[in-house]
Amino acid sequence: MNPRTAGLLLVSPALAVIAVFFIVPLGLSVHSAFTDKAGAFTLAHFEKSFELYSNDMMFTVLIVLLSSALIAAVAIAIAGYLTLGEHARTKTMLRWLYRWPLFIPFVVTGQVMRTFLAKNGMLNHVLVGGGLIDPLAAQSLLDWRGIVIAFVWKQAPFVTLLLAGAMASIENQHIEAARNLGARRTRVLFEIVLPQVRGTLLVGLVLSFVTMLSVLSVPLMINPNSPTMMTVDVAYRISTHGDYAVANALCLVSLLFASLGAWVYLRYAVKKAEVGT
């Protein structure tokens, strides 16, 4: 058999799975969002979505953008210290510490934060006990802040891991030359190290951005009431109204948000795949 046919034959089962369980549902989603009961083209489902849920759309975008920005800041700080820090023991401790939430599922993160950030949760007990806040000022963080905290806690280690790996493979000579010329560490980080790992940071952030857009458990557990994230609205439309059309219209709107990120990511991935082959 010719090797090209053999190759296609070997890939075909995996491709078939992607086609049936990914492409087909996506097509169904588009179809359902744009057709009315009689099967004719309509924009009514989108009108209804915007009418009912435009607040939640804003809320979703703001939460995900804010979380991404914080994730980037945390990842740059930790990976930067791991690469440029001079205190070996601090680096060892940091490396051991930061990655704990890496494989913790979102649904567990939701439960953990639900207890930790509550009004009588451990965070408030520690803040009050340490004299940092007045007992009467203790408040529950289980609103938009809770969602952001849960997202950053869960996703920052992932981006940090990617970023620290990329930073470790930078030629040491560049960094040392800059240091010898008297550049401060923060300057080396932002002017020498970071520009070389921009691609990795971008990929990590886009993957996190898309992931956070479709997480259902965290907003459902931390902040189920309006304004909330669009995933909660989708689940509500389906479980309470059996309304797949509006649910799919909402899904497509969130797909639109993600495609902006995905476009950046795929462009980068294609460039990399071309260089690699």
Added chain:
Amino acid sequence: MIAALAQRALPVLGRGLAIALLAFIIFGPLANLLLWAFAERWYFPGKIPQQFGFAFWGRVFEPRGGAVQSLVTSIWIALLTVTFCLAAAIPAGYALARLKLPYRAAILMLFLLPQAVPNLPIYVNIARMFYELRLNGTVFGVVLVHAAHGLVLAVWIASAAFAAVDAQLEEAARNLGAGPWRCFATVTLPLAAPGLIASAIFVFLESLDEFTGTYFVGVPDVTTLPLLMFNASMGGNYQIASITALLLLLPSVAFMLVVERFLKSNVLAMVGR
């Protein structure tokens, strides 16, 4: 003298405080979970539970608690998902790494796509498809959903694992008279095994932890551990939810601690190539 001392002590203090703060941020929430898992009674304004004990552990593990049933269901689904994923990912990964494929870049892109698109519309519409096929609420249906998602990761890692195997070793085996199957089974596969095991563990954990897909496709008959945890939590039963969460945490944390043993940097460097 004092100024010099302060100059040396300050960075040490700063570093210590920063590490302590990070440790609190990472372990504080987990410690809170542990407290709830062993709390017999905990009401306001107690900073720690008024009474510790194992009573809720008994309730979780007794037949009516459903935890054992869910655990068995979860592990069974995860094992089937791994089998399904590897069966498709090993040939695909080998072809992507070794054979001259037409449209290779486009095929790799197709395998990237599911990671770059929110999964919610996929799950919602698979649930609709399955409803008509009567696959909703069946273990098989849930396995298919988990496998479709896990396959992406599995193909990537399998392809990287095969690409990291030195092609000269295969050529040597072929020159010594081994047929293509023998060469694959005795040279390529064993050398790629650590990477393949890593991808199997990834898929296993992803399936074990998966919530959204199971939420839409598994209801009402398939209750995995994450769904049990979610239901307990939403029902306000924090002890049960925390104990179940702890069961879900253990394999994830264990894998975090050993991941580098399976995923060597030479394989990681080949991901996406």
